[in-house]
Amino acid sequence: MCDFYQQAADVIEQLIQKKGSIKGLTYNRNVNVKTSKTCYALVCETLKYKGVIDQIIELTAGLEKEFKKNKTIKYSLLVVMIYELLFSANGKIKGGGQAKKLLSHYQAPINSALARMKIQKKVSENIDLLPDNIRYPITLPRYVRVNTLFNDCDENCIKNVIEHFVNVEGFELLSKPPKLQTKSITIKKENGTVEQQQQTTIILGEKEFYQDLDFPEILIFHHAVDLHDHKMLLNGQIILQDKASCLPSFILSPPPGSVCIDSCSAPGNKTSLLSAQMKNTGKIFAIEKDTKRCGTLIKLTKRSLCKNIETINDSFLNLKHDDPKFKDVEYILCDPSCSGSGIVNRLDYLLPTKYSTDEIVTDENDEDLDEILNQQNQSTKLPEKEKEKSILNKKELKKEKKRKLKEMKQGGKKQQKDNNNKLPLVPPIKTKEEIEEQERIEEEKRVKLLADFQLSIIQHSFAFPNVKKVIYSTCSTHQVENEDVVKRAIDELNKDGEKWKVVKILPHWTNSRGLPIYKNSDYSIRMTPSKDFTIGFFVALFEKIINNNSENNNNNNNNNNNNNNNNNNNNNNNNNNNNNNNNNNNNNNNNNNNSENNKLNIKNENEAPKIIQSDKIHIKPGNNKNNNSNNKNNNNNNNKNNKDKNNNNNKDKNKINIKNQNIKLEESDQKHPKKKLKLK
Numbered sequence: 283m284c285d286f287y288q289q290a291a292d293v294i295e296q297l298i299q300k301k302g303s304i305k306g307l308t309y310n311r312n313v314n315v316k317t318s319k320t321c322y323a324l325v326c327e328t329l330k331y332k333g334v335i336d337q338i339i340e341l342t343a344g345l346e347k348e349f350k351k352n353k354t355i356k357y358s359l360l361v362v363m364i365y366e367l368l369f370s371a372n373g374k375i376k377g378g379g380q381a382k383k384l385l386s387h388y389q390a391p392i393n394s395a396l397a398r399m400k401i402q403k404k405v406s407e408n409i410d411l412l413p414d415n416i417r418y419p420i421t422l423p424r425y426v427r428v429n430t431l432f433n434d435c436d437e438n439c440i441k442n443v444i445e446h447f448v449n450v451e452g453f454e455l456l457s458k459p460p461k462l463q464t465k466s467i468t469i470k471k472e473n474g475t476v477e478q479q480q481q482t483t484i485i486l487g488e489k490e491f492y493q494d495l496d497f498p499e500i501l502i503f504h505h506a507v508d509l510h511d512h513k514m515l516l517n518g519q520i521i522l523q524d525k526a527s528c529l530p531s532f533i534l535s536p537p538p539g540s541v542c543i544d545s546c547s548a549p550g551n552k553t554s555l556l557s558a559q560m561k562n563t564g565k566i567f568a569i570e571k572d573t574k575r576c577g578t579l580i581k582l583t584k585r586s587l588c589k590n591i592e593t594i595n596d597s598f599l600n601l602k603h604d605d606p607k608f609k610d611v612e613y614i615l616c617d618p619s620c621s622g623s624g625i626v627n628r629l630d631y632l633l634p635t636k637y638s639t640d641e642i643v644t645d646e647n648d649e650d651l652d653e654i655l656n657q658q659n660q661s662t663k664l665p666e667k668e669k670e671k672s673i674l675n676k677k678e679l680k681k682e683k684k685r686k687l688k689e690m691k692q693g694g695k696k697q698q699k700d701n702n703n704k705l706p707l708v709p710p711i712k713t714k715e716e717i718e719e720q721e722r723i724e725e726e727k728r729v730k731l732l733a734d735f736q737l738s739i740i741q742h743s744f745a746f747p748n749v750k751k752v753i754y755s756t757c758s759t760h761q762v763e764n765e766d767v768v769k770r771a772i773d774e775l776n777k778d779g780e781k782w783k784v785v786k787i788l789p790h791w792t793n794s795r796g797l798p799i800y801k802n803s804d805y806s807i808r809m810t811p812s813k814d815f816t817i818g819f820f821v822a823l824f825e826k827i828i829n830n831n832s833e834n835n836n837n838n839n840n841n842n843n844n845n846n847n848n849n850n851n852n853n854n855n856n857n858n859n860n861n862n863n864n865n866n867n868n869n870n871n872n873n874n875n876n877s878e879n880n881k882l883n884i885k886n887e888n889e890a891p892k893i894i895q896s897d898k899i900h901i902k903p904g905n906n907k908n909n910n911s912n913n914k915n916n917n918n919n920n921n922k923n924n925k926d927k928n929n930n931n932n933k934d935k936n937k938i939n940i941k942n943q944n945i946k947l948e949e950s951d952q953k954h955p956k957k958k959l960k961l962k
């Protein structure tokens with residue numbers, strides 16, 4: 283038997299036991315990269331078909347029994363080999379061995395089970411047996427964040443990374459975001475009907491990449507580009523982080539020298555970006571409750587060359603507000619555990635369990651949801667009635683599912699017995715629809731419990747004596763965990779008068795706003811995979827109202843923002859999400875004084891005069907000398923502003939953070955639709 287089968291089977295076995303992620307488990311094995319790649323592909327392909335293969339095994343009389351008798355063959359190996367036999371391009375099992383012998387015995391009934399399934403589902407191709415989310419997955423590009431802490435905050439760090447990809451690895455840097463392509467796909471439904479759906483993709487070649495227009499640190503590659511063992515990743519020069527996941531740190535934007543808390547920080551991608559924003563100065567208290575994940579946090583932030591982090595392995599909820607250590611904390615990032623329903627790019631969705639996304643260690647999520655849910659059940663913050671209602675935690679849910687499955691399997695036999703004895707011992711078997719409905723209700727309860735936990739995390743943040751800004755984010759798509767949490771928090775905070783407000787962040791991103799559920803719920807950002815080509819993500823910024831004169835402050839702030847736009851000759855504010863970027867490429871790529879910019883801001887002011895706009899402005903790299911000198915001036919002003927900040931009531935609102943990475947680009951092919959650029 284081929285070695286790969288056993289390796290892939292072992293990985294699948296470990297995945298089922300929730301011992302890690304697909305990539306982690308495949309690549310951490312003691313094999314070379316080429317072998318790992320083959321094994322990874324086999325694991326992914328097998329997982330795609332696992333649901334179908336499970337059914338085939340069930341439909342093949344005697345196979346499961348035979349396999350159970352033979353204790354040396356693992357179920358996962360059987361699955362891998364059936365994949366190879368029925369669905370791979372090979373169509374046959376390589377090598378020999380016991381498992382192959384067993385399977386060849388059953389080859390005819392296995393083929394006939396597959397044929398019956400296809401007839402039942404009214405499909406002619408094997409691929410049509412796959413569920414829609416597997417057949418038509420949304421593939422997100424590969425986001426690379428350049429670590430601006432590299433080489434002691436070397437001002438050329440972005441340029442160096444770009445140069446490496448272009449000159450050493452033969453990638454082509456596009457001068458602007460590539461075009462989008464929308465195509466119509468035909469989806470075959472289970473009942474045999476067909477449906478047309480629109481799917482939009484980014485047209486990006488495997489050897490092409492481009493620089494994000496909003497955040498120049500972010501480089502965007504084709505989804506198949508594999509950088510997980512890239513030397514620039516291992517030495518801390520780059521970080522693999524989705525654009526959406528960068529938003530909380532970019533928006534909170536603590537100035538150098540400030541003091542912050544990252545309340546739920548492992549594995550630490552947002553922490554290291556905060557650290558980069560602060561240029562390794564000031565202090566970040568990185569709190570992580572889970573000890574194992576805390577280890578990852580320490581390892582990754584060290585690799586990212588962060589020097590201003592104090593890690594605390596404890597629950598954020600245990601931090602005392604009057605601890606002198608936290609007296610200067612002004613900025614708090616809250617990225618608590620969530621349902622992870624926005625994570626689409628990873629292959630976790632291929633895993634057999636419904637809650638797989640939450641249960642394995644991923645960048646965005648965590649594995650301690652059970653504990654959170656248990657804690658929430660005991661939480662004193664929950665009203666008694668709610669507590670009673672929420673006894674269902676995930677472990678219980680799993681037990682319940684197992685029990686039901688067992689019941690279903692035994693149901694037939696027992697029911698027969700019961701009918702004979704006229705005493706029904708087991709409840710009637712539930713239909714598929716009834717089970718699905720029950721699961722939906724249980725999932726709803728689970729999300730509600732998570733929302734209570736998320737609320738408790740932000741509420742704990744507001745009570746630090748000097749906190750000014752609290753940013754809240756989730757990688758969930760559920761309104762309950764997003765807009766609803768924000769509303770609950772602000773209502774509770776302001777019940778005795780206006781003390782905090784929700785700030786309109788990135789006002790120029792017109793397409794990716796929070797759901798319009800209540801007044802100003804669209805002040806927040808909501809990223810959607812099919813539209814923004816990022817993971818599903820939500821961000822909201824809370825800001826303390828410093829004094830009663832808040833309207834003046836707002837106006838001043840808006841004026842400052844406008845001045846900044848004028849001074850910087852920068853069109854970054856005019857950039858929108860990817861969709862808009864593509865429509866506005868010409869505007870976006872002009873580094874000219876752009877009157878549209880001002881119009882845009884004025885429009886926003888008119889629409890929402892009391893809104894404080896995000897106070898971070900990034901300068902897009904350009905080769906315009908005037909821009910550069912203006913940027914330098916502004917940098918100086920900015921430093922001065924920072925120094926003087928204690929003298930001013932509006933201190934942090936006047937701050938401008940300018941990224942002044944002077945990458946010089948030279949067009950080498952004017953005619954090419956996607957202009958090639960050479961780095962000077």
Ligand SMILES: C[S@@+](CC[C@H](N)C(=O)[O-])C[C@H]1O[C@@H](n2cnc3c(N)ncnc32)[C@H](O)[C@@H]1O
Nearest residue numbers: 546548549550551552571597598617619646648
């Ligand atoms: C969504 S993840 C954070 C991801 C992280 N911000 C990043 O971008 O790399 C949530 C983290 O919060 C941790 N956590 C959960 N409850 C916590 C608590 N009460 N106090 C501190 N950390 C907690 C989890 O263990 C998990 O590592």
